Amino acid sequence: MSIIASKQKVNVRFLGRSSTEVTGSIILVECPTGEKILLDCGLYQNANLLESYKVNTSKFDFKPSEITFAAISHLNIDHLGLIPKLFADGADFPVYMYYHNIEFVPIMLEDSAKIMERDSVTLTRRYKKEYLPIYSQSNVDKAVSHLLGCAKNEIIQVTPNVGLKFVPAGHIFGSTQIMLYIKSPSGHIDVVSYSGDIGNIIFEQPFVEDFEPIIKSNIFIGECTYNDPLRSAKKENRSKDLEIIESVIRQTIENKGSVLIPCFALQRMETMLYTLWSVFHNDESFTTQIIVDSPLAVKLLDAFEENLEDGDAKLFEMILGWKNIKIIRTIEESQSCVEDTRPKIICSSSGMLTQGRSILYLKKILPNPKSAIITCGYMAEGSLGWKIKNMSNQKTITIDNKPYANRCSIHSLKSFSSHMQFEQLINYYTNLSNNGCQTICLVHSDNGKLNFKKALEDNIRKIGKTTKVVAVNKDTVTRI
Numbered sequence: 001m002s003i004i005a006s007k008q009k010v011n012v013r014f015l016g017r018s019s020t021e022v023t024g025s026i027i028l029v030e031c032p033t034g035e036k037i038l039l040d041c042g043l044y045q046n047a048n049l050l051e052s053y054k055v056n057t058s059k060f061d062f063k064p065s066e067i068t069f070a071a072i073s074h075l076n077i078d079h080l081g082l083i084p085k086l087f088a089d090g091a092d093f094p095v096y097m098y099y100h101n102i103e104f105v106p107i108m109l110e111d112s113a114k115i116m117e118r119d120s121v122t123l124t125r126r127y128k129k130e131y132l133p134i135y136s137q138s139n140v141d142k143a144v145s146h147l148l149g150c151a152k153n154e155i156i157q158v159t160p161n162v163g164l165k166f167v168p169a170g171h172i173f174g175s176t177q178i179m180l181y182i183k184s185p186s187g188h189i190d191v192v193s194y195s196g197d198i199g200n201i202i203f204e205q206p207f208v209e210d211f212e213p214i215i216k217s218n219i220f221i222g223e224c225t226y227n228d229p230l231r232s233a234k235k236e237n238r239s240k241d242l243e244i245i246e247s248v249i250r251q252t253i254e255n256k257g258s259v260l261i262p263c264f265a266l267q268r269m270e271t272m273l274y275t276l277w278s279v280f281h282n283d284e285s286f287t288t289q290i291i292v293d294s295p296l297a298v299k300l301l302d303a304f305e306e307n308l309e310d311g312d313a314k315l316f317e318m319i320l321g322w323k324n325i326k327i328i329r330t331i332e333e334s335q336s337c338v339e340d341t342r343p344k345i346i347c348s349s350s351g352m353l354t355q356g357r358s359i360l361y362l363k364k365i366l367p368n369p370k371s372a373i374i375t376c377g378y379m380a381e382g383s384l385g386w387k388i389k390n391m392s393n394q395k396t397i398t399i400d401n402k403p404y405a406n407r408c409s410i411h412s413l414k415s416f417s418s419h420m421q422f423e424q425l426i427n428y429y430t431n432l433s434n435n436g437c438q439t440i441c442l443v444h445s446d447n448g449k450l451n452f453k454k455a456l457e458d459n460i461r462k463i464g465k466t467t468k469v470v471a472v473n474k475d476t477v478t479r480i
């Protein structure tokens with residue numbers, strides 16, 4: 001659905017690939033008084049390196065120099081990974097975030113700049129043509145110098161006509177939803193809200209502030225990653241997952257094998273360490289080492305240690321102080337750990353096995369029938385992690401152009417998604433409708449979004465409301 005943009009209204013444009021996919025969030029809000037506000041500026045991440053590169057290097061659909069300010073929902077790279085490119089392309093505006101995130105941003109973006117450098121070398125070698133990195137560390141430094149931290153649940157009057165508020169989203173540490181209070185020349189105020197990514201409220205999320213619903217908004221831009229009730233996890237999935245973790249680990253260690261748990265470096269690592277600690281810390285006879293080997297994850301663990309407060313800080317200290325946990329801090333330690341054949345549990349990134357140290361361990365674990373892999377997160381179709389999860393009947397799996405025997409056992413956990421599940425999304429968005437929301441725009445989803453739209457509309461009509469539900473595409477402009 002496309003609505004003609006208007007100069008006297010608030011226009012919302014969906015510029016990133018999150019308009020039609022589960023990555024690359026970039027949304028532009030144009031105010032009737034001239035302010036232009038960016039909500040998130042995320043990197044596009046796809047298993048095809050060249051396609052991702054092309055999308056991420058294409059020109060922005062706006063002039064960065066014309067943006068008034070940006071507000072960023074959370075630390076995942078598909079929500080903030082293109083901010084340095086804004087500054088490489090002439091931006092000079094403040095970037096607002098919930099203050100808990102501020103120390104984490106340079107860590108995430110530095111890592112992203114390093115990956116870009118490596119990817120540019122790979123592409124240049126592969127296609128025999130020069131591919132420059134999308135941005136450099138100096139662009140990261142410039143972006144970081146424009147960051148401003150804000151409290152939660154307080155309106156900050158950024159310009160005379162635009163107020164900004166961050167509301168906890170419960171997705172990962174520091175994650176928020178974003179509310180804009182936009183005054184028109186006649187003095188009327190419209191509220192435009194954006195969910196960012198919202199948390200999975202059925203399961204315990206250690207070190208994450210609880211999700212708080214937004215009650216009233218004129219336009220609501222909502223994620224619907226879990227657009228299918230069949231893919232959504234149920235409460236009982238967590239207890240089953242805990243049983244899988246315990247039985248697979250005990251059995252594998254008894255067989256003298258090792259267990260690889262590929263984890264996203266941010267938040268999933270903390271959640272998994274908490275889970276392993278909960279399952280095993282009371283068992284004195286459990287002496288197997290739990291290896292944390294990922295330079296990014298280790299930097300983030302340190303940042304968590306600095307930034308957690310009260311009970312969370314104590315719990316975190318207790319987990320990291322657990323005798324079983326071994327944090328790898330040097331490349332030499334990592335190399336000898338990879339070669340060490342003693343049974344162990346390895347938590348390493350990347351979560352989708354697309355890069356990083358997890359691949360070095362994978363090459364040892366995959367051919368060993370006594371070992372196991374436990375997957376606990378989303379695997380993009382085509383990624384190595386996706387192949388390992390879905391092609392168990394294949395005799396070999398190719399890693400770095402070499403075939404490896406596919407002999408270890410593979411187990412997948414269902415309850416570790418950090419996104420709100422189908423039923424809770426439908427309830428949340430229906431409540432917004434009940435409180436007068438005029439338009440709900442669905443983003444951050446695959447094609448299943450159309451079924452989600454239908455289910456949401458049916459629910460909204462049931463309570464007698466007429467809220468418009470828009471399954472956005474890249475040309476959608478919503479106005480109010």
Ligand SMILES: [Zn+2]
Pocket residue numbers: 074076171197
């Ligand atoms: Zn996210």
